[in-house]
Amino acid sequence: MLEVTDLRTYFHTRAGIVRAVDGVSFSVEKGQTIGIVGESGCGKSVTCYSLLGLIPTPPGRIEGGRAMLGEEDLLSASEATMRKIRGKRISMIFQDPMTSLNPYLRISTQLIEPLLIHERMEKKTALHRAIEALEEVGIPDASERIRSYPHEFSGGMRQRVMIAMALITKPEILIADEPTTALDVTVQKQILDLIKTRQQTLGTAVIFITHDLAVVSNVCDHVYVMYAGKVVESAPTTDLFSAPEHPYTRALQRSIPAIQEKGEPLYTIEGLPPDLTKPMDGCHFAPRCEFATEECQTVAPTLQSAGEHHETSCTRRQRGEIDLIH
Amino acid sequence: MTDPVINPSGKLLLRPEDIEQGTSLWKDAWHRLRKNRMAVASLIILILITVLSIFGPMVMPYEYQDQNQGLGATPPLQAGAHLFGTDELGRDLLTRTLHGGRVSLGVGLIATLTALIIGVTYGAVSGYLGGRTDVVMMRIVDILYAIPFTIFVIVLMSVFDRDIKLLFLAIGAVEWLTMARIVRAQVLSLSKQEFVEAALSLGLHRVTIIFRYLIPNVLGPVIVYTTLTIPAVMLFESILSFLGLGVQAPMSSWGSLIKDGSEKMDVYPWLLLFPAMFFSATLFCLNFLGDGLRDALDPKSSKD
């Protein structure tokens, strides 16, 4: 349904060109949930903002690639076309529910806005629909509370409002940009469950952006692991966890603090992600990789099949030189 | 007369992360300021006008009150060394303009200094003590804000026969309110910042903290606001002079010269032109410099 090929988004800053997203490809099917995982700054959010045309330009610029939503290429579509797609065919929810709702407007005004814009609905009908939507995301006294302002809601409640607002037009795709990161642990689970049930009811596809592998394992069908602007591994969720095919993925998994391994020091990935203003010849992860060779530093890797629906960009793994499971 | 130029609400202009290293902040700021061509040009012009105003009248062949009866209302460059021409009484306009600059700039500086001293002290005390004292002190400022000070100063000046020393004090006493608010807000929010606690927990002495963290942080906004207060004060002085309540003839200030000039502008336009040029240029430069300083001292607030 959505097919992204070779997306490249660069930021032209004074320090140089930042290749935030450098040749990313992925696809989403109807009703499917995919995850895009990576450390902060790996380009996962920029990827999704690029799809919606929300990159601040300048300094950002989409340098190439295609993103086909049905017949429409999102990357080359006009602003007017994009406005019709945003909030109607593709919706988005954000990390911080405290700041992503407009503090000056009532919840009702913000909720009915997509309906007024995209469905040309009567205000009264829209309001009815909005109250229903609030009830669907589990907000009690919806017909009363819809008149509140965002600051009168808790963080979890606001994220529920965001979800209601994003799904009110029954979009084909929902992009969730770290939707649980800013929330309490107890609330995180509720929000994830909510997104899952709403998705099942509406048949919406979801693109989950997160740095949290635990979230991925809970909700996603397929996962793309990003590192320094590139996808390094793509796999069905179960395969990714049982048989990672890229050293970075394995390192990520090992750095999840697990309860049973008490006493053992927490695993950390040595070093920092590379400076994206400096072009690199070889594998971007090579400087931090425990398996890296001379060749990894100089020859650029490509994504290649490593099983059914499974791809890795690790050259050594592709040749079977290293074992990542044991 | 108080401009909420920076922040009536008292929002932080500098954040702790900006002053991780006190010295590099100032170096950075100076570096950024130097890159701002408008601000640098303004600074140069300001220095030029100030130097001219201070030393100009000393080297001029005329005194500001000297009347040359034979040369009343001479246009510029027509007679003798009267570069800017003369007024109706034959007084040299260049000398009078420069002398007016002394008065106007002097009022600006002294009144701003008065405001600075009162405002910083008051604001710092209020913010530092906090609690109930702070509430009462700020309530007083709120009340004083409600008083129409321009009107008050006009009454003061007319009642006390246009005493120029009084003028300095009166304006200064008016302008300190906003300064007090800014300083207080800074001190208050800074003392609550984690990095102050962190410094305390590291065993730094309170005095050290005040000098190394609080003062550099407060100084930025204060410098910016001071730069922007000077033109406001000068404008105020000139309004009073324009209304005939400022300096008295034969003394001149830019305000009084502009007033005289505007009355005769259809016949002797140069009498308005030259003082107005000097005055506007000075205001322009001070405002540009203030803007530049704000951008330099607070990179985050600058136009990004």
Added chain:
Amino acid sequence: MFKFVFYRLLQAIPVLLILSIITFVLCRVAPGNAFLDERAVPPSVMKKIEEANGLDKPLPVQYFVTMSSLLAGDLPAIKNLGRTVNELIAETFPYSFELGLIALVIALLLGIPLGVFAAVRRNTLADYGSMSVAMFGICLPTFVLGPMLVLVFAVGFGWFNPLGWEEPSDRVLPCLTLGTYYAAYIARLTRGGMLEVLNQDFVRTARAKGVPPVTLIVRHTLKGGLLPVVSYLGPAFARIISGSFVIETIFFIPGLGRFFVTSAFNRDYNMIMGTVLFYATLLVILNLVVDVIQVLLNPRLKFQ
């Protein structure tokens, strides 16, 4: 809200009381007095004049007498025989009110769109251009701008009368002169406020919903972006009042401002008392209106 308004008005009473006492004392301790045009009067005559005007009584009694007759509306103006202070204020204030109101409307209608435009087009030539124009408006004092406009449009083109307040077209130049500064200032404030709001996350949310640009600005950002402008309106009212003194002098408008300055000059103490209190009350009310608007615009604020 009514409680809020009530308490604020209640708070204003002591402020006005203190202000009236200060003004009164200032007028009485000042050298010279209003009833004498020339100082050299025999003491016996002086005494008679003082007795006739109640000046021989103790100060508190004088204050009480003055205040009660001011409130009753029958305080006589000293220099305008046979007229009361209240009458004169009622007669002249409408001119000042009209002048100030039109100027403010001009300022808002010019300033807000300019500021929004500059913010939306930030860091483009259009932004720098409009902000330079605004800077010019801020730096050009009214008493320079006014005469210049008169010179060009009244004397030069002959489109308007150079002074007076008779025909509707007489409003153009004075109101434009007074409004320019505020338009410029409001443009800068609007730009700053809008930039701050435009950088907020919720703007991104709105864009992600497909909100068209005009709706985005008007519905989502204008409310927050205009908060600095609204809080500036308080000081702006005060400044427009003092600005009207200058404008009314330049254009010979028979408003309260010019009248007040003349009274201050002539030391018409009764008139001074009346006008100061009138202006102070006006400001209290206008500031209250501003505060109410502020709370109405920002749902996170509460009346307290």
